[in-house]
Amino acid sequence: MAQLIERALVNHLDRRKRYFIIFAVIINLALLGYFKYANFFLGSLYSAFNMRFSSLDIILPLGISFFTFTQLAFLIDTSQGMTAERSFSKYLLFVTFFPHLIAGPLIHHKQMMPQFADAKNYQLNSTNISLGLTIFILGLAKKIFIADYFGEVADPVFAAAKTGQQIQFFEAWAGILSYTLQLYFDFSAYSEMAIGLSLLFNIRMPLNFNSPCKSESIIDFWQRWHMTLTRYIGEYLYNPIAMHFMRKEFGRTEAGQIIYTLIFPTLITFIIAGLWHGANWTFLIFGMMHGVYLVINHLWRKYKKNKAWAHTSISHKRLSCLLTYIAVVFAFVFFRSDSVTTAGTIVQAMLGMSGMSLPATLVQVFPGIDRIASALNLSFNGIFPGNLFKQSHIYILLLLLGGHTIVWGMPNLHQLMCRFPVVTQDMSEKAMNKRETPKGLFRSLIWNPTPTWAVGVGIIFFAITIALATIKSSVFLYYQF
Amino acid sequence: MRYLAYLLAGFLGTALIYVSPIFLLFPAPITAEYWVREMLVMKRHIAMELGNQKKIVIAGGSSVLFGIDSNEVSRALKLPALNFGLMAGLPLDTVFREIKGVVNNGDILVLALEPDYYCREADRGYDEWQIRNAMAWDYQYWQQMPLLEKVASLRFIRPLFPIEVITARIDLWTEAPILKARLAALDDDLIIKKYTNPEPQTNNLYSIDNIDNRGNLRNSDESSYNGDPPSKADQEIRICDGTFKKLGDFVADLRSRQVAIFFMNPPYMQLDNLDYAKINATDDAFIKKLNPLGPVLDRKSEILLPRNNFLNSDMHLNNKGRAFRTRLLIERLSTFPPFSK
Numbered sequence: 001m002a003q004l005i006e007r008a009l010v011n012h013l014d015r016r017k018r019y020f021i022i023f024a025v026i027i028n029l030a031l032l033g034y035f036k037y038a039n040f041f042l043g044s045l046y047s048a049f050n051m052r053f054s055s056l057d058i059i060l061p062l063g064i065s066f067f068t069f070t071q072l073a074f075l076i077d078t079s080q081g082m083t084a085e086r087s088f089s090k091y092l093l094f095v096t097f098f099p100h101l102i103a104g105p106l107i108h109h110k111q112m113m114p115q116f117a118d119a120k121n122y123q124l125n126s127t128n129i130s131l132g133l134t135i136f137i138l139g140l141a142k143k144i145f146i147a148d149y150f151g152e153v154a155d156p157v158f159a160a161a162k163t164g165q166q167i168q169f170f171e172a173w174a175g176i177l178s179y180t181l182q183l184y185f186d187f188s189a190y191s192e193m194a195i196g197l198s199l200l201f202n203i204r205m206p207l208n209f210n211s212p213c214k215s216e217s218i219i220d221f222w223q224r225w226h227m228t229l230t231r232y233i234g235e236y237l238y239n240p241i242a243m244h245f246m247r248k249e250f251g252r253t254e255a256g257q258i259i260y261t262l263i264f265p266t267l268i269t270f271i272i273a274g275l276w277h278g279a280n281w282t283f284l285i286f287g288m289m290h291g292v293y294l295v296i297n298h299l300w301r302k303y304k305k306n307k308a309w310a311h312t313s314i315s316h317k318r319l320s321c322l323l324t325y326i327a328v329v330f331a332f333v334f335f336r337s338d339s340v341t342t343a344g345t346i347v348q349a350m351l352g353m354s355g356m357s358l359p360a361t362l363v364q365v366f367p368g369i370d371r372i373a374s375a376l377n378l379s380f381n382g383i384f385p386g387n388l389f390k391q392s393h394i395y396i397l398l399l400l401l402g403g404h405t406i407v408w409g410m411p412n413l414h415q416l417m418c419r420f421p422v423v424t425q426d427m428s429e430k431a432m433n434k435r436e437t438p439k440g441l442f443r444s445l446i447w448n449p450t451p452t453w454a455v456g457v458g459i460i461f462f463a464i465t466i467a468l469a470t471i472k473s474s475v476f477l478y479y480q481f
Numbered sequence: 482m483r484y485l486a487y488l489l490a491g492f493l494g495t496a497l498i499y500v501s502p503i504f505l506l507f508p509a510p511i512t513a514e515y516w517v518r519e520m521l522v523m524k525r526h527i528a529m530e531l532g533n534q535k536k537i538v539i540a541g542g543s544s545v546l547f548g549i550d551s552n553e554v555s556r557a558l559k560l561p562a563l564n565f566g567l568m569a570g571l572p573l574d575t576v577f578r579e580i581k582g583v584v585n586n587g588d589i590l591v592l593a594l595e596p597d598y599y600c601r602e603a604d605r606g607y608d609e610w611q612i613r614n615a616m617a618w619d620y621q622y623w624q625q626m627p628l629l630e631k632v633a634s635l636r637f638i639r640p641l642f643p644i645e646v647i648t649a650r651i652d653l654w655t656e657a658p659i660l661k662a663r664l665a666a667l668d669d670d671l672i673i674k675k676y677t678n679p680e681p682q683t684n685n686l687y688s689i690d691n692i693d694n695r696g697n698l699r700n701s702d703e704s705s706y707n708g709d710p711p712s713k714a715d716q717e718i719r720i721c722d723g724t725f726k727k728l729g730d731f732v733a734d735l736r737s738r739q740v741a742i743f744f745m746n747p748p749y750m751q752l753d754n755l756d757y758a759k760i761n762a763t764d765d766a767f768i769k770k771l772n773p774l775g776p777v778l779d780r781k782s783e784i785l786l787p788r789n790n791f792l793n794s795d796m797h798l799n800n801k802g803r804a805f806r807t808r809l810l811i812e813r814l815s816t817f818p819p820f821s822k
Contacts, residue, residue, distance in 0.1 A: 130484040449484040458491020462499065465492075469636040 008155050021079045025072060030265040032068045035060055040279030063101035065276055069232060070095055076108050076236060083109050090116050099197035103190040105208035105228035111424045112203070121202040128199045130449055131420055136196030137461045140412060143189035144467050150182035150403060153396055156388045158336055161345040169356035170383040172349030172397055179336050180329050181403040184213060187226075195422060206231075207414060207423040212328075213407040216320040218293040219301075221328060233273050241265040262298055277335070282343055286334040291326055321408075353378070357385040411438040417447050485500045495663065500635060502643040502650075503616070509649040513617030515666035516609070517568045519689045524565055524696050528583035536564040539810070540580050541593040542569025544747040547797035549593070550807045551695040557811040558820055560589070563771035569595040569612050569796070572602050573724065575622050577731045584666075586738045593745035595796060596718045603723030607634045609642075612624060616646065619666055619735070687791070701792050703797045710795035714749035715759040715780050718767045725770075732774045742775040745813070748806055749785050750795045757782065778813040 039055045050260075074091070077083045094112050115121055157175025161167055168174070191209040198205045212225035222230045246259035259468070267288065274287015304311075332349065336345035348354050357379045363370050370380055379385065384393055391399075414423065418437045438446060447453060528538075537560050539549050545566025554562035559767070565583060567576060577600075584590055612634055615623035626634070633643075652660050665671050672689065680690040691699050732742055760781050768777045790802030798806060814820055 005517045126482045126485065130488075133485070133488065408499075424755035451487045454487030455494070458488040458493075459495045461488070462495040464494045466499070466640050 017079075023076055024075050028068050028071050028075070032064060034058070034066055037275075037279045044281075058389065066101055066104060066106060067095050067274075069106055070108075073232065073236060077109065083113070095185065097198075097203070099194040099203075100205060103187065103194070104226065105191060105194065105206050106232050107206065108232070111206055115203050118210030123202075125202050127420075127449070130197030130454075131417065131422055131447075131457075132196045134196070134453070134457050135199065135413060135422060137192050137457050137464065139189045139196055140464050141460050142185050142192065144250035144464055145367055146403070146406075147182050147189055149399060150178040150185065153389060153391065153399065154179035154182055154336070156390075158338075158342065158346070159341045160386070160388055161349075162338055164345070165386070166354055167345060167349040167388070168350045168354055168385060169349060170294075171386060171388055172346050172354075174384065174400065176329055176333055176336075176346060176350065177400055178396075180332050181407065183335075184407055185331065188412070199422060204422065204424045209412075210414060211407070211412045213325060213404075214321060215324050215328075217288065217301075217324055218297045218327060221324055222290070222294070229273065229276075233269050237267040237272060238265050241268055253324075253440050258299070263295050266294050266298075270294065280338075281340050282334045282337050285340065285343070286331050289331040289334065294333070327389070355379060357381045357383060359383060390407070411442050411445070416442075416445055419446060419448065482592045485766070498631065499643055502646045503635065504631075506646050507623065508618070508620050508650060509616060509646045510653060510660050510667070511613060511617050511645050511649045512602050513613040513663075514570075515618060515663055516687050516689065517614065517648070518570065518618040519666050519675075520692065521567065522669050523676045523689050523692060524567075525579070525583060526673050526676060527566075527694060527696055528563055530563050531563065534561060535587050535589075535612050536560060536585070537589045537591065537814075538565050538580065538584055539563070539593060539745075540565040540567075540576070540794075541745075542555035542567060542571070542576075542595045542598065543681070544569070544595055544796040544798075545593050546696075547698055547701060547792060547799075548748055548803050548806050549810065550697055550803055552754045553586055553588070553698065553804075554811055554814075555695070555808045558814060562695065566593075566696070569597060570608070571614070571619075572607070572611050572622060573598060573727060574602070574625070575619055577727070578621070581731075581734070584735060584740055587740065589743070589814075591737060591743045591814070592744050592775075593747060596713065596716075599724055599728075600719045601724045603727055604721035604820075609637050609639065612638055612642075617663070622670070623805055626731070634729065683753045701797075701803065702723050703792060704789045704799050704801075706788065706791045706793050706795065706797070708795065710752070713781060713795070714752075714785055715756040715763065717763045720770050724740045729774060741817070743817070744771050744775050744777045745810065746777070746779050746781050746784050747796060748798050749781055750791060751785050751787050755785070760785075776817070779809055783809060 035058055038058060043055065045126055060276045074083065092114065094107070094109060097107065097112070100107050107330045135136070138348075154175050157167060157171055158179070188209045191207075194208075195205045206228050208226060208228050210224040210227065212221050215221035215224055242265040245264060268291075270287040270291030271284055274283045274285070274290070277283045277286070311317075330350070333350070334340075334343045337346065345354075355377045358373070358384055360380045363380045373380070382393065384396070389396060415438050437443075484515035528536075537551070537554055537558065539545055539551060539554070539562065543566060546562060546568075547566070549564050549566065551564040558639055563583065567579070567582065576594075580590065623631070649660075651657075676689055684690065686698070686700065692696075693699055734740060764781045768780075771777055784806065786798070786802050786805065790805065792799040792802075
């Protein structure tokens with residue numbers, strides 16, 4: 001490992017510095033490896049040799065993935081002379097800056113250090129406090145009043161699949177769509193809370209979440225979902241791997257170039273990104289699926305470019321968006337499942353291989369349909385035939401409809417805050433160029449420090465206070481990473 | 482800064498609107514445990530019937546209601562005895578207030594509180610059940626609560642509680658039939674009438690028709706409890722500072738009225754893997770702490786009963802368990818004056 005790090009990063013440094021950097025990188029990776037992956041590797045090793053395994057009693061330190069990656073980026077850039085921070089206290093502040101530690105974003109020293117160094121940021125700023133508090137409260141409301149409700153529909157489906165219970169087509173789709181929305185609202189809520197909290201201290205976080213469900217391709221998806229992770233793995237994994245292959249001149253032919261500069265680096269990068277989310281084969285498959293999606297997406301783009309195709313119609317965009325969403329949803333089955341077997345059960349059901357139940361009234365409307373249907377493994381016991389859900393069918397359908405209307409039809413919080421710089425400029429500019437500011441009716445929702453907004457946010461804050469005082473518990477899905 | 486001021490105003494304004502029905506529309510006949518009130522009124526009445534004669538009052542939560550036969554105590558110790566077992570969810574202040582109301586100078590009081598009672602409202606706050614009952618019928622308790630405590634207690638209620646209060650008041654104004662039974666439970670004369678003319682047979686265990694004229698529960702022959710209770714006997718009885726102070730004040734007050742005070746354990750269930758050394762150790766600690774306030778009549782290990790002695794929970798004894806516990810109480814009380822020879 002030391003040799004790899006040496007060749008990749010620190011070959012140009014003098015001996016003493018080189019050893020320091022190698023040592024620091026290894027220590028960081030070793031701690032992450034021990035706390036996060038030791039049980040996974042030991043368990044996999046033992047199961048490969050059919051041995052009994054009792055797991056190590058390890059408690060995962062909060063935010064370890066985030067602060068380890070933050071430190072690694074700093075070390076790598078320091079070794080390449082790209083940063084020259086000498087203040088230990090500023091460095092400590094940068095690594096332990098709490099708003100981002102639980103669920104991101106992954107902060108980068110280039111974005112943060114200048115802000116920590118700016119004396120103005122150590123003074124109270126009422127505009128930033130107003131903005132920060134508003135964003136934090138709206139994020140928390142999203143978590144409490146939206147995200148958690150989808151979890152109540154998703155959890156029983158995955159729990160049933162875990163215990164080997166048969167799940168049918170619509171149940172599986174209700175479960176995974178609910179989970180997708182739960183994760184979406186949960187993650188976006190946390191990202192907003194982190195941005196809001198940070199603004200209270202006059203610090204701008206990078207944008208991490210920019211309406212990913214509106215993506216028209218997987219490439220686009222990763223530029224909107226966990227944007228800081230995409231940037232990180234691009235800079236510190238994909239580029240070094242691709243450069244390595246290019247330097248070795250592996251890809252002399254066009255096919256070779258595709259294999260060595262696109263397929264290999266993408267797959268390796270996304271397998272690592274998948275495993276970064278958790279120590280389980282399911283995360284590895286999640287990463288691999290996205291790696292394959294991205295390769296296909298890049299090849300398709302190249303093909304379209306060669307053929308000079310330009311699909312710009314609205315219907316094409318919507319179709320692309322839907323296709324991207326379905327691909328993402330299938331990958332999330334692995335992201336949510338506790339094992340590959342559970343994920344397999346859900347995927348089978350989503351593909352209709354475990355049967356499909358339709359509303360019983362169809363038999364009355366179309367007499368004789370049941371005879372044809374049985375050949376297709378269809379039954380007529382209602383769309384959710386099992387007793388998986390405690391909610392009514394109508395409630396679940398309306399919930400899913402409402403959730404998708406929000407993610408596809410409404411502006412995100414960053415767009416509503418477009419009049420004020422609430423995130424670091426680099427990410428903000430990129431995102432704002434990509435998406436226009438809200439239009440039509442939504443223009444009236446653009447945030448301004450008006451009494452109406454303030455009173456409205458105050459009311460929401462009180463509702464959250466009451467809800468938090470009475471609900472038993474509510475966890476963030478992304479906290480474990 | 483103006484924005485923040487408006488935000489705070491929005492927060493406080495909503496809070497005010499939210500809590501105002503609770504304060505402005507108090508009292509309201511919301512859903513609550515009205516039968517506990519009926520039982521209270523009835524037991525107060527029994528105590529009044531006994532007049533000024535010296536008596537034994539055995540008080541506590543439902544473990545006393547189900548677990549002591551005061552008729553047996555009366556027969557054995559030649560003094561009228563009252564089962565003043567109520568409900569373990571009632572606030573300690575309410576229990577103390579009610580006990581003070583029924584105990585006369587020179588009486589004998591046996592306090593058989595459930596373990597949970599030794600660390601109560603003064604230390605751990607309230608629960609919704611208590612706030613509900615206070616709003617619905619325990620007016621005195623609600624009125625005596627300091628305003629700040631009232632506001633703080635609202636964090637234990639469910640979000641739509643104020644709406645429930647409003648609805649209950651509308652039902653009251655419109656004389657909705659749903660309130661008939663609740664309102665009957667607020668009428669002392671009606672309750673006493675019901676007590677003097679009880680229904681001949683009732684299937685409802687939790688009804689004053691099922692309580693005799695010494696406060697004992699009548700129909701408790703079964704042994705239907707098949708739950709899996711936590712191992713309580715070997716757990717320490719936590720006596721919190723605030724509650725202990727309240728208990729001390731209560732005892733001092735009664736002592737000044739020459740009331741003899743004893744303490745007693747609730748029943749415990751025999752379970753596998755009980756740590757007997759721990760049971761004794763926790764018992765020693767409990768007795769040591771309570772001794773300055775009064776003697777503890779039994780030890781936990783003496784009141785560890787098999788499952789078939791329990792009725793419908795791990796605190797409610799059936800007839801068999803009740804007979805055992807009552808005998809133990811009589812045996813221990815008889816060693817103290819005025820019963821000891």
